[in-house]
Amino acid sequence: MSTKVLVIDDSLLVRQQVGRTLSAGGFTIIEAVDGADAMQKLTASPDIRLIVCDVNMPRMNGIQFLESMKREEKGAGISVVMLTTEGQTELVQRAKSLGARGWIVKPFKPELLLAAAKKLTAAA
Amino acid sequence: MEQSTHAATTHRIEVEDLLVEATTALFDAHGISLVRLDPEAAVRVQSGTMVTSTVGFAGDDLRGALVISTSLDFVRRLQVQLGSDESSIEAASDTLGEFSNMLLGRLKYSLLLRGVTIFVATPTTALGEHLMVPPLTGCPSPWLRFDGEMGVFNTRLDASFSPEFAFATASPRDLPVGAGEMMMF
Numbered sequence: 001m002s003t004k005v006l007v008i009d010d011s012l013l014v015r016q017q018v019g020r021t022l023s024a025g026g027f028t029i030i031e032a033v034d035g036a037d038a039m040q041k042l043t044a045s046p047d048i049r050l051i052v053c054d055v056n057m058p059r060m061n062g063i064q065f066l067e068s069m070k071r072e073e074k075g076a077g078i079s080v081v082m083l084t085t086e087g088q089t090e091l092v093q094r095a096k097s098l099g100a101r102g103w104i105v106k107p108f109k110p111e112l113l114l115a116a117a118k119k120l121t122a123a124a
Numbered sequence: 125m126e127q128s129t130h131a132a133t134t135h136r137i138e139v140e141d142l143l144v145e146a147t148t149a150l151f152d153a154h155g156i157s158l159v160r161l162d163p164e165a166a167v168r169v170q171s172g173t174m175v176t177s178t179v180g181f182a183g184d185d186l187r188g189a190l191v192i193s194t195s196l197d198f199v200r201r202l203q204v205q206l207g208s209d210e211s212s213i214e215a216a217s218d219t220l221g222e223f224s225n226m227l228l229g230r231l232k233y234s235l236l237l238r239g240v241t242i243f244v245a246t247p248t249t250a251l252g253e254h255l256m257v258p259p260l261t262g263c264p265s266p267w268l269r270f271d272g273e274m275g276v277f278n279t280r281l282d283a284s285f286s287p288e289f290a291f292a293t294a295s296p297r298d299l300p301v302g303a304g305e306m307m308m309f
Contacts, residue, residue: 010246011218011221011222011225012210012214012215012218013203013206013208013215013218013219013222014222016207016208016210017206017207020207056225056244056245056246057246058246084229085225085226085228085229085230085232085244085303086229086232086244087229087232087233087236087300087301087302087303087305088232088236088241088300089297089298089299089300092301092307096309100309101308101309102306102307102308102309103301103306103307103309104305104306104307105229105233105301105302105303105304105305105306106226106229106303106304107150107153107154107226107303107304108304108306109304109306112306113306116306116308119308
């Protein structure tokens, strides 16, 4: 069975681009439109192994999502890569301290994202 | 309180230059060549449905909004270029909204390198015919116009500068991650 990836972004365009890239690498894609939606998807699919997460989103942003995952202890066995337009050091460090494994600034290079996804899920 | 007219004008021109660089670099990263039009040059008439996206931002000494605007035809071509087969109005709005987000992200990066931090909101998009987006009162923001094979693309920065606004050199330990870069922990 292929590895499940949760793609969290309020932009349909980005969800499609990430989904296309990772599907081509054999991953199964689940989409969420913000952090709150993602928390529900995580509960519904506990076998998700990788999360690709935006930062600036309505309702619950990416950093709040990481905090929520940590608080509710839902991060076991899941790697998180942030995919965002933000590159600010404080945000990167905050995400890292909350358990994120990577940070990519948009627009992303498909081959790099796929390589990161394979590496993180192979190590999990 | 706004800066003195001369200082504010100087800063505004510098930030607009950064926006011009960011705009051409963003499209270039997607394989699309855009050239800035001379402000005095005649502009191709844009008729039909227009799409505009606005993202607010705020920092200690600089705040305002980025506005981008183009034709629905331009956005449709952009979607094709990005491999999207969605033809809905929502998808077109989403695409331009994401571009405003990425554009402001690039401008934010350039400002961070100059010691200026801003925080960015989420974009809002509008679509229709005869769309007008008047600049903020007292904010002399010109439209920056670009042209390319996809058509005309417009950006504008409605920014207000506090008297304390100044560029500085970012500390090496605060250097941000740039567009297209990846960092693994």
